[in-house]
Amino acid sequence: MNKSNSSKKPIESMGKRISLARMRAGQKGNIIKISGGCGVVSRLEALGIREGREIKKISEQWMRGPVLLQHGNTQLALGFGLASKVLVEITGEYR
Amino acid sequence: MRILLMGNPNVGKSAIFNRLTGANVIVSNYAGTTVEFTKGSLKVAGQNVELIDVPGTYTLDPTNKAEQIAVEMLKGRKEGDVVINVVEATNLERSLNLTLQLIKQNVPIILALNFWDETKHKGISIDVEKLENILKVPCVPICAVTGEGVKHLVERIEEAKPSSLEYDEKEKWHEIGNIVDKVQTITHRHHTLLERLSDASVRPLTGLPMAVIVLFLTFKLIRFVGEGLIGYVCKPVFENLWSPLMLKLSYFLGSAGFIHDLVIGHLVKGQIDYGQSFGLLTTGLFVPLAAVLPYVFAFYLVLSFLEDFGYLPRLAIMVDTLMHRLGLHGLAIVPMLLGLGCNVPGVLATRILETRRERFIAVTILSIGVPCAALQAMVVGLLGRYGMAKVGIVYGTLFIVWIVLGVLLNHTVKGKSPEIFVEIPPYRIPYLRSLSKKIWIRMKWFIKEAVPFVLLGVLIVNILYTLGIIQFAAKFTAPVVTRVLGLPSEAVGALIIGFLRKDVAVGMLIPLGLTAKQLIIASVILAMYFPCVATFTTLVKELGFVDMLKSAGIMIVSSLIVGGLLNIILI
Secondary structure (H helix, E strand, C coil): CCCCCCCCCHHHHCCCEEECCCCCCCEEEEEEEECCCHHHHHHHHHCCCCCCCEEEEEECCCCCCCEEEEECCEEEEECHHHHCCEEEEEEEECC | CEEEEEECCCCCHHHHHHHHHCCCCCCCCCCCCCCCCEEEEEEECCEEEEEEECCCCCCCCCCCHHHHHHHHHHHCCCCCCEEEEEEEHHHHHHHHHHHHHHHHCCCCEEEEEECHHHHHHCCEEECHHHHHHHHCCCEEECECCCCECHHHHHHHHHHCECCCCCCCHHHHHHHHHHHHHHHEEECCCCCCHHHHHHHHHHCHHHHHHHHHHHHHHHHHHHHHHHHHHHHHHHHHHHHHHHHHHHHHHHHHCCCCCHHHHHHCECCECCECCCCCCECCCCHHHHHHHHHHHHHHHHHHHHHHHHHHHCHHHHHHHHHHHHHHHCCCCHHHHHHHHHHCCCHHHHHHHHHHCCCHHHHHHHHHHHHHHCCCHHHHHHHHHHHHHHCHHHHHHHHHHHHHHHHHHHHHHHHHCCCCCCCCEEEECCCCCCCHHHHHHHHHHHHHHHHHHHHHHHHHHHHHHHHHHHCCHHHHHHHHHHHHHHHHCCCCHHHHHHHHHHCCCHHHHHHHHHHHCCCHHHHHHHHHHHHHCCCCHHHHHHHHHHHCHHHHHHHHHHHHHHHHHHHHHHHHHCC
């Protein structure tokens, strides 16, 4: 683990449960729960994104813009509101 | 027997369709390129078989219109119909969701593992034989874009069959996970340059500057190629080769008379003036081939590259926040960009938007605020001599109208707009052959569509003038045209022809000797007031008659308001 370059504190985040929207870009974690109407759950499920799966947060945009996540080899852009419905347990950083 | 091409969005169905049928559907690197199904035919074992390219779907439980079409096509299948399930080899797990659903429906399928070449670069290794044994359907690795493996796919189509694989619906993902574990191995490898570029494109600090640079370069390149072709190729050809020929013809036709004026038009100081002559063989050919075609080519050159590279969905992420102010989401930028080439494919592309409200808003602001390449080329040609700043006023006004109208519609049209939810494809270096083919298809389509309509427009203009109809209409509409818009009353002729073709309409402004300010107002009005007939028919089909009337009402009212304002504001 390379701590000398990080300005944040990665170890403290591990195990933390937070929505995909509020996660930091560069973090990864396992999906705990996807809340919301049937629409969100089934659309994500169609892509294989479901509880227990690991996803990485690639980027976020200013002013509550879309969130870009990666699941396996699939990259998906989600609106901020949709991303807030995905609860993730942080497992670390991927970059 | 019919064959359906089914699979997730952006996996190569259309590329395969093109390869197998020799047809020419548009292929791009983003989800949503195919908005309706297309039919073609190919020979399988000596027989002609119908092949259907279907919009992509992730699941047989549709979440949008394109997916609904796919599911309906599947439901409509008959005995003996077969499905080529196109699967992204680099995304096996996600792709198998649809595959297993198809298997459960007892559909006879054959699997095509596309992007096989990319698996090596991504460190992915798939045991195809094992996959075939587990799924119990034939599996063929292919690369649609280069054609590798496609012949093999066709040879094995007859082997397509329903699978005997059974699984519990609740355990579906578990089952998929098992299959993937058994057939796929991934070796770690470093981020490629394209992957790093992809990350940079979406992170705000690097992504926003990149978007600005891309848009700036796009504009510069289109100008450069367009003006270059006009100045060094088209104008010289017309002036040095065609004009002498036309003058000879003019003399042969007696230098006057109805036929002469129709074919050659009016000679200005004894010479052919492509702006003013307005003959079928002079202006009628110059406008589409020398004034507009270079820009159409330049535009599609750049757009096709951006499409195939995969930049557009990332641009959609960058503009999403802005789009929400207009009641849309980021992906709506795609129809807007397409509309800059021709409004018709732009309107058709709004089908990627999920709700009726979004489609109405998108289509309305597109028809009003997004000028097509034909209109743009003529406006730049006409206003350019007064300086690019004047041209900039036209673009600036249309852009402001686009935004303001979008915001207004967002506040007035009932309903909510959903958030963006779109897969972002990897960056791919465009394959030169398919890129050039695509540009060629679009150019051919433009020439086929534009030239006849322009000739028709020139013909009608001549007839209308001869019969005095334009002069009559001018007297009738003079109060509005002269006082509100500040234009000479004859300009109404341009508005009449504008319904047929906008480039001919701009051409009609030339002999009126307008000032720069009047040209600006006329250009903006022509862009906004009403769609050309091609766009009009598409709008009626997409919106239905009632919404089309609403949209048209908005167009006419807003163009009068904006025209009037410009008349007051500009000096």
